[in-house]
Amino acid sequence: MTDTPTSDVTIDSKDASCPGPLMDLIGKVKTLDSGTVVELQTTERNSTTDVPEWLEEAGHELLEIEERDEYWSIYLEVN
Amino acid sequence: MHRIAIVGGGTGGTVLANRLASELRTEIEDGEVEVRLITADPNHVYKPTFLYVPFGKKTVDDATRPIEELIDSRVTLTIDEVTDVNTDRNRLSLADRTTSLRYDQLVLATGATLEPEAVPGLAEGGHHFYGPDGAEALRDELAEFTEGHLVLSVVGVPHMCPAAPVEFTLMVDDWLRERGRRADVDITYTYPINRAHGLESIADWATDRFEERGIDVETFFNVDEIDPESEVVETVEGTELEYDLFVAIPPHRGSDLVADAGLGDDGWVDVDRHTLEATATEDVYAIGDAADVPTSKAGSVAHYEAGVVADRIASRARGQTPTATYDGKTVCFLEAGMDEATFIEFEYGEEPYVREPSKPLHWAKLGYNESYWLTARGLL
Ligand SMILES: Cc1cc2nc3c(=O)[nH]c(=O)nc-3n(C[C@H](O)[C@H](O)[C@H](O)COP(=O)(O)OP(=O)(O)OC[C@H]3O[C@@H](n4cnc5c(N)ncnc54)[C@H](O)[C@@H]3O)c2cc1C
Numbered sequence A: 001m002t003d004t005p006t007s008d009v010t011i012d013s014k015d016a017s018c019p020g021p022l023m024d025l026i027g028k029v030k031t032l033d034s035g036t037v038v039e040l041q042t043t044e045r046n047s048t049t050d051v052p053e054w055l056e057e058a059g060h061e062l063l064e065i066e067e068r069d070e071y072w073s074i075y076l077e078v079n
Numbered sequence B: 001m002h003r004i005a006i007v008g009g010g011t012g013g014t015v016l017a018n019r020l021a022s023e024l025r026t027e028i029e030d031g032e033v034e035v036r037l038i039t040a041d042p043n044h045v046y047k048p049t050f051l052y053v054p055f056g057k058k059t060v061d062d063a064t065r066p067i068e069e070l071i072d073s074r075v076t077l078t079i080d081e082v083t084d085v086n087t088d089r090n091r092l093s094l095a096d097r098t099t100s101l102r103y104d105q106l107v108l109a110t111g112a113t114l115e116p117e118a119v120p121g122l123a124e125g126g127h128h129f130y131g132p133d134g135a136e137a138l139r140d141e142l143a144e145f146t147e148g149h150l151v152l153s154v155v156g157v158p159h160m161c162p163a164a165p166v167e168f169t170l171m172v173d174d175w176l177r178e179r180g181r182r183a184d185v186d187i188t189y190t191y192p193i194n195r196a197h198g199l200e201s202i203a204d205w206a207t208d209r210f211e212e213r214g215i216d217v218e219t220f221f222n223v224d225e226i227d228p229e230s231e232v233v234e235t236v237e238g239t240e241l242e243y244d245l246f247v248a249i250p251p252h253r254g255s256d257l258v259a260d261a262g263l264g265d266d267g268w269v270d271v272d273r274h275t276l277e278a279t280a281t282e283d284v285y286a287i288g289d290a291a292d293v294p295t296s297k298a299g300s301v302a303h304y305e306a307g308v309v310a311d312r313i314a315s316r317a318r319g320q321t322p323t324a325t326y327d328g329k330t331v332c333f334l335e336a337g338m339d340e341a342t343f344i345e346f347e348y349g350e351e352p353y354v355r356e357p358s359k360p361l362h363w364a365k366l367g368y369n370e371s372y373w374l375t376a377r378g379l380l
Helices: A020-029 A047-058 B011-023 B025-029 B047-055 B132-144 B164-178 B200-212 B256-260 B299-317 B359-377
Strands: A009-013 A037-042 A061-067 A072-077 B002-007 B033-039 B043-045 B064-066 B076-079 B082-086 B091-094 B105-108 B148-154 B185-190 B216-218 B223-227 B232-235 B240-242 B245-249 B284-286 B330-335 B341-346
Touching: A009 A020, A020 A037, A020 A047, A037 A047, A047 A061, A047 A072, B002 B011, B002 B299, B011 B025, B011 B033, B011 B299, B011 B359, B025 B033, B047 B132, B047 B164, B047 B359, B082 B256, B105 B299, B132 B245, B148 B164, B164 B185, B164 B200, B164 B245, B164 B330, B200 B216, B200 B341, B284 B299, B299 B330, B330 B359, B341 B359
Parallel strands: A009 A037, B002 B033, B002 B105, B033 B076, B105 B284, B148 B185, B148 B245, B185 B216
Antiparallel strands: A037 A072, A061 A072, B043 B064, B082 B091, B223 B232, B232 B240, B330 B341
């Protein structure tokens, strides 16, 4: 059992097709301060691999990926 | 009188107005129905032509016709800008009118707006071929460009015509080869996510072709800033790339009209992807680039959506229950150089298959571009 991080910002990208959720995230992260915790909600399975890869590339921290009933919540911290 | 209002006389609005004029001809002639098209620009612009302008193959004039020539005489045409949509009172405000217009059914077909200003330095340091002025300026620049580093960057996603950045890159490669300049020009193509295109099959196809032609590819490349003085582009990911000629697919946004009316953030109308009805209110539809549906912002999409919405609106105008739906059908030609092309076709959730490029498909694309004017009129 892991603790779900508390997010400062939630991005609802449910129903957006690839690469929508990742692009929503990239667009938003640009505007956020370092230390902000973000929850990205996505129904697109590819996001669970594409998003962590981008976070590594761009130097932000992946905190947690939670599978919910109808979507995934990807938690990250902006660096 | 049942009043149908369409805002925007681009591909979607024009095809829709002409379809409705034909489907509801009796009701219009009997004075029971009015189809009104309100559009800000007295000219209809066929944007795919702009892809050929930088290479001197087409002119901006080729892309433009007076909208009056394309619209069925049963449509009431109003050249004006719609400044406000009041969905509580079913009324539209217009820039040049003191009184507002009532509608029973409204279709927003306001397209996409280019927003180069969203990225610092892009308007000053970058070129594009997504509008008339940009395409002409790029033509002049390319004509003088004999050596150096040409970077084609997809800065904004979503953008009009998902094929265009790949097409431009393959075309410029071929064009420089034809002119004997390719050896002195390095070409780099960049894309924001971890592959060369949003659609996986196009990404695979383009990556192979780029490799064959010695075109460098940079992925996870999200442009943050351009320094026009030192000719350097910086990304959110921390990459820096020097360029001599920077060609961008600029960021796009929808219409303020849509955002102000509470119909969708960023100016794209939130709609049901099958009925194309706005989710926030009744009696409003969106088609074309303005509609937020999970497929490409392409003319073919606008065209198919116009057919579906014409059927739904005509049914409702006659007091029947609409049944037509849109399944995401999208068709795109893809130029693979200056004289060969391929073609893709897909629906929601499908991955397109990219056929082997051929000369006949290139001529088919050029032929379609010519016959487009008949399509817009509703004749094809
Ligand atoms: C370089 C390039 C190449 C392309 N190539 C292809 C291709 O090969 N195949 C393809 O399928 N698609 C292609 N496209 C995309 C295609 O052009 C668009 O998807 C298509 O034009 C969308 O049609 P639309 O009706 O939604 O919007 P548009 O055609 O952009 O029309 C919008 C209309 O709304 C009007 N308007 C906006 N706001 C208001 C207002 N407030 N009041 C009144 N009027 C308003 C505008 O004046 C305009 O007339 C290309 C686009 C570009 C830029």
